[in-house]
Amino acid sequence: MSVAILTPEGFKELRVLKEKGRRLVGYFCVYVPVEIIYASGALPVRLARADEDSARCGEGWLRADACPFCKASVGRFTSDPLYQMLDGLVMVNTCDMMRRLAEVLAERIAIPLFQLYLPRTAEQRANRIVEWTEQLRCLYRWAQGLTGVKVDDGGATEQLPLLNAIADYNRVRGLLQQLDRLRAMVPARLKASEIFDLVAQCTRYPPEMVGAWLKQEYARRTGGLRSAEGAEATAPEPAGLVSDSRPRLMLAGSILVEEDRLLLELIEEQADVVADAVCTGMRWFTEMVADGEPLTEIARFYFNRTPCAFRRPNTVLYDYLRRLIQERQVKGVVYKTLFYCDPWRFEIKRMRQELGLPVLEIDGDYCQENRAQLRTRVEAFLEMLR
Amino acid sequence: MVIDYQDPPARRVTFDEWDDLFARIPDELIEQFHYFPPNQEPWSKYLFPPQTFAIYGARHLRRLKFDNSLAALRLWGFVQNEGERLFRARQIRRKVVAVMGDLGPLAVIVNSFPGCVAFYPDCWWWTPFAMESKVLLNKAEELGMGEASCFSRAALGAFAKHSYFPDPDLVIAATGASCDDYSAVESLVAGRYSDVLWVETPRRPVNEDEADRFEQLLVAEYQQVLKALADLTGTEMTEALLSDGIRRANRIRQATEQLKTLAYQDGVLPALEMMVVEFGCLHYYSDLTEWTGVVEHLLQTAQKRKERGERVVPEDALRLGWITPPADPLLLTYVEDRGARLVSTEYVINQALVLIEETLPPLRAIARSLLAASLIGSSRSRLAGFLREAVEREAEGVVVSGLLGGSHCAMESRLIADYIKSRLSIPVLEFDVAPPNKAIDRQTRTRIDAFLELLRSRR
Ligand code: SF4
Numbered sequence A: 001m002s003v004a005i006l007t008p009e010g011f012k013e014l015r016v017l018k019e020k021g022r023r024l025v026g027y028f029c030v031y032v033p034v035e036i037i038y039a040s041g042a043l044p045v046r047l048a049r050a051d052e053d054s055a056r057c058g059e060g061w062l063r064a065d066a067c068p069f070c071k072a073s074v075g076r077f078t079s080d081p082l083y084q085m086l087d088g089l090v091m092v093n094t095c096d097m098m099r100r101l102a103e104v105l106a107e108r109i110a111i112p113l114f115q116l117y118l119p120r121t122a123e124q125r126a127n128r129i130v131e132w133t134e135q136l137r138c139l140y141r142w143a144q145g146l147t148g149v150k151v152d153d154g155g156a157t158e159q160l161p162l163l164n165a166i167a168d169y170n171r172v173r174g175l176l177q178q179l180d181r182l183r184a185m186v187p188a189r190l191k192a193s194e195i196f197d198l199v200a201q202c203t204r205y206p207p208e209m210v211g212a213w214l215k216q217e218y219a220r221r222t223g224g225l226r227s228a229e230g231a232e233a234t235a236p237e238p239a240g241l242v243s244d245s246r247p248r249l250m251l252a253g254s255i256l257v258e259e260d261r262l263l264l265e266l267i268e269e270q271a272d273v274v275a276d277a278v279c280t281g282m283r284w285f286t287e288m289v290a291d292g293e294p295l296t297e298i299a300r301f302y303f304n305r306t307p308c309a310f311r312r313p314n315t316v317l318y319d320y321l322r323r324l325i326q327e328r329q330v331k332g333v334v335y336k337t338l339f340y341c342d343p344w345r346f347e348i349k350r351m352r353q354e355l356g357l358p359v360l361e362i363d364g365d366y367c368q369e370n371r372a373q374l375r376t377r378v379e380a381f382l383e384m385l386r
Numbered sequence B: 001m002v003i004d005y006q007d008p009p010a011r012r013v014t015f016d017e018w019d020d021l022f023a024r025i026p027d028e029l030i031e032q033f034h035y036f037p038p039n040q041e042p043w044s045k046y047l048f049p050p051q052t053f054a055i056y057g058a059r060h061l062r063r064l065k066f067d068n069s070l071a072a073l074r075l076w077g078f079v080q081n082e083g084e085r086l087f088r089a090r091q092i093r094r095k096v097v098a099v100m101g102d103l104g105p106l107a108v109i110v111n112s113f114p115g116c117v118a119f120y121p122d123c124w125w126w127t128p129f130a131m132e133s134k135v136l137l138n139k140a141e142e143l144g145m146g147e148a149s150c151f152s153r154a155a156l157g158a159f160a161k162h163s164y165f166p167d168p169d170l171v172i173a174a175t176g177a178s179c180d181d182y183s184a185v186e187s188l189v190a191g192r193y194s195d196v197l198w199v200e201t202p203r204r205p206v207n208e209d210e211a212d213r214f215e216q217l218l219v220a221e222y223q224q225v226l227k228a229l230a231d232l233t234g235t236e237m238t239e240a241l242l243s244d245g246i247r248r249a250n251r252i253r254q255a256t257e258q259l260k261t262l263a264y265q266d267g268v269l270p271a272l273e274m275m276v277v278e279f280g281c282l283h284y285y286s287d288l289t290e291w292t293g294v295v296e297h298l299l300q301t302a303q304k305r306k307e308r309g310e311r312v313v314p315e316d317a318l319r320l321g322w323i324t325p326p327a328d329p330l331l332l333t334y335v336e337d338r339g340a341r342l343v344s345t346e347y348v349i350n351q352a353l354v355l356i357e358e359t360l361p362p363l364r365a366i367a368r369s370l371l372a373a374s375l376i377g378s379s380r381s382r383l384a385g386f387l388r389e390a391v392e393r394e395a396e397g398v399v400v401s402g403l404l405g406g407s408h409c410a411m412e413s414r415l416i417a418d419y420i421k422s423r424l425s426i427p428v429l430e431f432d433v434a435p436p437n438k439a440i441d442r443q444t445r446t447r448i449d450a451f452l453e454l455l456r457s458r459r
């Protein structure tokens, strides 16, 4: 199993798929319904890569006070072979920066771009879900146009690829959930950085491919005799009876990219990150698409999934965090935000108040210079928790 | 109302001169102006000597220049009195409804309910400028919204202080394809100060199909608003009441549009008053009826000036377009003092000037008016109307003023500047407006001066 950072081998695998005729469709945000892209015959590839250089490069087009992830994403299109390999891009207007990033990219890149409109208001009203479903239908048509695989009889033949895609991605999510329970154990038996790695793989490669990896990984972690899917009964529960001296933390905040792995590793030297509310972590796999008419269920799933802070109201996010804190016996929160990421940054004071736990705020960009300072802050925080 | 008063020849005056002018207005005339008409109670007078506003905190006024007409004095008196007006509204048992982040349409709906007063906490973002005080911004910072956010965070501070407006009977917060800073303000208000009725704001439709669907989406959202307001007031909304509300909104929109032409084409009103008027189309400074009187009074004044060939800005002034947010009042005064005038503006509120179609079912018409909003569309579509006017009125340069941390500024300022340069081939000046201060910072002043110099050299 390769780690999350896209290795030359991993990259080669994508190139092979592309050479075999698979269309690669990039996306940034966890609200882009991968099932629909996948059902159309394309491969959804999450673009969660950012570093100092690409962010600086993005400043050629965006102001310095744009979100560093958006800046880096623009920059990547000029330098990253993965981004240059894409056949299409799907974006969704989550936060304002993301919405406008689509416009900036549309001016700069030559590949087809589809921008989904997701209601920002999260209460389940029929009119909102109807529109969101319609958006997904349009996306399906667009993606089919991209791949040339067009089935639009509105009946069973059209539904089948969607049903298969749901099953495939649900299986992957299920496997991730099982693996994630290992990190919830006391003491944790899997690291958060590993979970983030696995999620990165699952959002980049075809589900049938990652499914096999995940099963092996689970077997390796649990003694190897049973497959992950068969192992539910034996999967250890996150019972709180065993004590452990390592502080148990939760991570929340803005998107964490592959290059942020260093932060996780730094924390993991002395603590366990047993839960998270990050869209490149647990929030990707924490729920499943339900059975039923596929497009409707996909729409419901994405509309209702554990929300990012940008949704209104975002009380469900707070409920989710409180539940995780309780279930996983979390003692402190690392709240990692990106400069100018309004949805997450401006919730910080409220978060402190509502969670009632010590919170370490880390606000930054992809600049590497303050590593030493970061280490000191993390250490001081952990010291305080002990 | 018959207003028997002869304005002095049109010009911009200093604060002190303005105060002297007030002294010349007969008492009987002052008595005529009351908010919440037809009420005529003594407490509802709003024409006071300008010094009064400064004494009560609006210190910034001392540094500005004003139009010397009675209509402009009335405008400022009315605007400055908004906070008091809202507390009075509560006292006389009107329902005070906060409408947040909605870009125009919700105020039309709320004001259609008899006995309801809609106000925009959003617009309290001018308060730190007017007061030259960071109290509200600091309060917002305490609550989590610090310097990396737009000045609209003052609205959060105002909620927290409980003294700028009464605690609303209902808060309606629109959010969606709008800005993140204000959505964060709304989120924190909802988390701490009030229950909130959330209203979805879709993006600008990308095709006809989507336009139809978004209209339906919005109609359903607005029906929820009607229901909440009916519960609050005990009044069921009727089509007739709503249509009447639309007509009243259109009356203001029409007058404002005419004023814009007179001001930006014929130079008969200054930029500062016009900005105040343009913003008024969003929310009528919490009193639609009296605001109509204020705007129509200004319109008569402007028309008379045009007939008489009077101007407040010289004809040969440099012709500028201005795109915001925000335009600090001090900046508008400054560019006029330096020999420029505005000919085209885009303050992110132009949708509030679009006439609401009176032949459609009312909620659909209101929905359609929202879908014209510049903030929810692409930067290009935002610029369409602006560019048309800039071309017609031969703008010689464009100012794009942004603010550090404004979510859309960060993403679109460059796009806007590039697009204007490519379409109009005229110089564009881009800068960020500094936090509230007593004076324009030296760097900004130098940049404006150099820019105006450049435009002059191109003549
Ligand atoms: S942080 Fe929120 S808006 Fe940004 S990519 Fe993640 S889910 Fe999407």
Ligand code: SF4
Pocket (backbone or CB within 6 Å): B150, B151, B152, B179, B180, B181, B182, B325, B326, B348, B375, B405, B406, B407, B408, B409
């Ligand atoms: S200036 Fe921009 S960021 Fe600020 S409230 Fe207005 S629209 Fe939002």
